[in-house]
Amino acid sequence: xxxxxxxxxxxxxxxxxxxxxxxxxxxxxxxxxLGYPESFGVLCDLSLCVGCRxxxxxxxxxxxxxxxxxxxxxxxxxxxxxxxTESAYTVVNTYPQANAPAVHxxxxxxxxxxxxxxxxxxxxxxxxxxxxxxxxxPDLCIGxxxxxxxxxxxxxxxxxxxxxxxxxxxxTLCHExxxxxxxxxxxxxxxxxxxxxxxxxxxxxxxxxxxxxxxxNYLHHVYGEHEVGGTNWLYLSPVPxxxxxxxxxxxxxxxxxxxxxxxxxxxVVIALWPAFLGGTWLFxxxxxxQGQQPKEGA
Amino acid sequence: MSQTAxxxxxxxxxxxxxxGAREYLRSLLTPFNAVAAMILLAGGVAAVVRFGQGLGTATxxxxxxxxxxxxxxxxxxxxxxAAGGYVISSTVYLFGLKAYQPIxxxxxxxxxxxxxxxxxxxxxxxxxxxxxxxxxxxxxxFSSVMFEVAVCVATYCTVLxxxxxxxxxxxxxxxxxxxxxxxxxxxxxxxxxxxSTMHQSSLGGLFLIAPGKLHPLWYSPYLPVFFFIxxxxxxxxxxVVEGSLSHRALHHRADPGTDFDAxxxxxxxxxxxxMFSYFALKILGVISDGNWTYLPTAYGSWFLVEVxxxxxxxxxxxxxxxRNRRPRQVKLAALLSVLGVVLNRLNVSLVAFNWQLPxxxxxxxxxxxxAVTLSIILLIVxxxxxxxxxxxxxxxxxxxPEHP
Numbered sequence: 001x002x003x004x005x006x007x008x009x010x011x012x013x014x015x016x017x018x019x020x021x022x023x024x025x026x027x028x029x030x031x032x033x034l035g036y037p038e039s040f041g042v043l044c045d046l047s048l049c050v051g052c053r054x055x056x057x058x059x060x061x062x063x064x065x066x067x068x069x070x071x072x073x074x075x076x077x078x079x080x081x082x083x084x085t086e087s088a089y090t091v092v093n094t095y096p097q098a099n100a101p102a103v104h105x106x107x108x109x110x111x112x113x114x115x116x117x118x119x120x121x122x123x124x125x126x127x128x129x130x131x132x133x134x135x136x137x138p139d140l141c142i143g144x145x146x147x148x149x150x151x152x153x154x155x156x157x158x159x160x161x162x163x164x165x166x167x168x169x170x171x172t173l174c175h176e177x178x179x180x181x182x183x184x185x186x187x188x189x190x191x192x193x194x195x196x197x198x199x200x201x202x203x204x205x206x207x208x209x210x211x212x213x214x215x216x217n218y219l220h221h222v223y224g225e226h227e228v229g230g231t232n233w234l235y236l237s238p239v240p241x242x243x244x245x246x247x248x249x250x251x252x253x254x255x256x257x258x259x260x261x262x263x264x265x266x267x268v269v270i271a272l273w274p275a276f277l278g279g280t281w282l283f284x285x286x287x288x289x290q291g292q293q294p295k296e297g298a
Numbered sequence: 299m300s301q302t303a304x305x306x307x308x309x310x311x312x313x314x315x316x317x318g319a320r321e322y323l324r325s326l327l328t329p330f331n332a333v334a335a336m337i338l339l340a341g342g343v344a345a346v347v348r349f350g351q352g353l354g355t356a357t358x359x360x361x362x363x364x365x366x367x368x369x370x371x372x373x374x375x376x377x378x379x380a381a382g383g384y385v386i387s388s389t390v391y392l393f394g395l396k397a398y399q400p401i402x403x404x405x406x407x408x409x410x411x412x413x414x415x416x417x418x419x420x421x422x423x424x425x426x427x428x429x430x431x432x433x434x435x436x437x438x439x440f441s442s443v444m445f446e447v448a449v450c451v452a453t454y455c456t457v458l459x460x461x462x463x464x465x466x467x468x469x470x471x472x473x474x475x476x477x478x479x480x481x482x483x484x485x486x487x488x489x490x491x492x493x494s495t496m497h498q499s500s501l502g503g504l505f506l507i508a509p510g511k512l513h514p515l516w517y518s519p520y521l522p523v524f525f526f527i528x529x530x531x532x533x534x535x536x537x538v539v540e541g542s543l544s545h546r547a548l549h550h551r552a553d554p555g556t557d558f559d560a561x562x563x564x565x566x567x568x569x570x571x572x573m574f575s576y577f578a579l580k581i582l583g584v585i586s587d588g589n590w591t592y593l594p595t596a597y598g599s600w601f602l603v604e605v606x607x608x609x610x611x612x613x614x615x616x617x618x619x620x621r622n623r624r625p626r627q628v629k630l631a632a633l634l635s636v637l638g639v640v641l642n643r644l645n646v647s648l649v650a651f652n653w654q655l656p657x658x659x660x661x662x663x664x665x666x667x668x669a670v671t672l673s674i675i676l677l678i679v680x681x682x683x684x685x686x687x688x689x690x691x692x693x694x695x696x697x698x699p700e701h702p
Binding site: 083084085086116118119120121122123124125140141142143144145146148149150152154156157158159160161162163165166247249250251255256258259260261262263266269270273274277278280281284287288 | 348349350351352353354355357359360361362364365388391392393394423424425426427429430432433436437438439440441442443444445446448484487488491492495496499500503504505506507508509510511519522
């Protein structure tokens with residue numbers, strides 16, 4: 001005997017088929033909720049941010065970026081909304097509120113637990129590190145810019161004006177500094193302690209405690225806990241998150257689940273199309289031969 | 299002297315239609331070629347700027363709009379409009395509708411040129427085009443839809459190249475090689491359908507990752523299915539459009555034994571059926587996601603223009619043209635459907651993409667992007683024309699046995 005009963009075989013076959021048909025969504029989502037439990041992140045409390053832009057300056061210095069067009073202490077910069085660029089991995093925007101003081105928000109890579117950019121890259125140039133950062137390897141990048149299409153937060157920027165070695169540019173969560181036991185430059189520079197660096201799990205706890213301590217101060221939601229499968233940057237805000245430019249229509253499923261579900265059907269196409277098309281051709285040839293025989297006989 | 303003579307003779311016979319070099323060059327001085335030369339000149343200038351100074355100088359791309367005309371038109375529309383190759387070769391070789399044999403060669407040539415020039419356009423758009431083979435030789439991103447597109451387009455381009463060689467071999471007189479390729483027809487056709495199914499749908503699948511950026515009327519989990527089915531529409535319609543144009547422009551090269559108008563009636567019937575199921579699916583997509591509340595908005599009107607004006611109307615035109623046997627109406631319907639597929643691809647990649655951004659952050663192509671795109675379309679036409687004028691594309695070579 002083979003040591004494999006018919007029932008076991010059919011069971012295994014069924015399991016394999018189900019595994020094939022089961023959209024990668026579920027698998028990706030499971031992995032997402034597990035994440036890297038020990039990874040680091042930053043809690044950003046918008047109720048504490050005063051828009052001083054010290055974080056921008058610290059980021060600029062830590063990453064050796066070119067000097068900005070307007071000085072970091074020039075408050076007029078905050079009069080219009082900005083986004084991250086190849087020479088500014090983080091920017092602070094001011095969002096005026098009706099009947100309430102304006103709220104400032106710092107924009108940078110949110111370091112998703114299941115990064116859409118990483119799943120989109122055709123050469124796998126992005127890595128989600130154990131420490132939490134999503135980092136980019138310019139030595140692999142072909143410059144298709146699909147990561148920029150994929151990012152739900154509109155963060156990656158491109159060096160469009162470099163004809164020879166253009167790179168995607170974005171916040172690295174100061175991965176090198178974290179490995180050296182230091183905090184990200186922006187966190188270290190914040191005079192208001194609006195930014196807190198720590199283990200993501202502990203930051204979530206701290207965020208909930210802050211809401212519980214002053215429930216009237218905060219929207220009762222930690223942005224980034226579940227959005228697109230969770231991010232390593234977490235936000236507390238006194239106003240709804242769509243009023244400070246954070247998308248609230250993204251859902252809790254990692255974005256890679258949407259493409260993964262589709263990609264998992266490709267093996268099915270590869271398996272079924274040749275059989276169907278080849279079968280059709282054989283059928284056609286069979287019919288042709290059947291049709292020819294009586295003629296030859298006649 | 300005696301060594302160069304056969305070469306000169308070969309060039310004269312094969313390339314210059316038996317004319318002398320000076321006569322041949324004089325025959326090229328036509329108004330069409332003059333316009334073509336001007337467009338190519340503009341495209342050349344744009345190419346120098348793009349590769350000399352970078353994408354930023356040549357294009358209107360931005361951090362918010364990483365993809366522009368070269369992806370939206372050259373890649374997405376280029377691949378869709380080249381679908382005639384797999385559509386017609388599977389019809390003839392796998393499903394056995396031999397009546398359509400005369401249009402296989404032009405369709406395959408169009409498809410091959412389409413894909414070859416898609417790759418050329420991609421070289422313009424990629425930040426580091428010399429790294430094009432990286433996904434295959436350095437590191438593969440298996441979770442990426444883009445990786446799948448890259449694998450399929452590269453493989454299918456090769457398949458189409460092989461499929462397009464027989465007329466060239468007949469022109470060159472390489473009988474043995476031609477016979478070898480003809481024996482591969484069936485496997486190549488099957489491979490072509492598999493690869494096309496995969497990457498036509500994947501081009502729609504590319505946008506699945508951006509639900510927050512693409513307008514809900516265009517974003518749908520069915521995007522890959524929409525793209526695949528509409529590629530069949532594009533393929534059928536492009537065969538009619540391209541066939542009508544080449545029969546008009548190159549009628550002296552066309553096969554007098556083929557009644558192209560009669561064939562278009564059959565294509566119209568197929569077109570009507572496929573377009574109706576596409577139309578139904580598009581409506582189903584809107585209903586199932588509960589997005590019909592967006593219909594009374596400006597984007598909703600634009601969506602209706604696409605789905606009614608460029609899907610339902612040509613669908614009905616195809617149906618009535620097939621029923622009443624009106625070839626001219628088939629051509630009109632085919633033109634509308636081709637425009638409809640182009641409109642859909644531009645809507646998904648450019649118009650309805652980033653719909654929430656303020657107006658001043660939206661994308662509009664630069665003149666250099668337009669010049670490159672026009673040059674690429676023109677190059678396809680020119681290469682097709684020069685091949686069809688010299689090789690047995692539009693009619694079989696009587697000195698060769700029948701096609702398999």
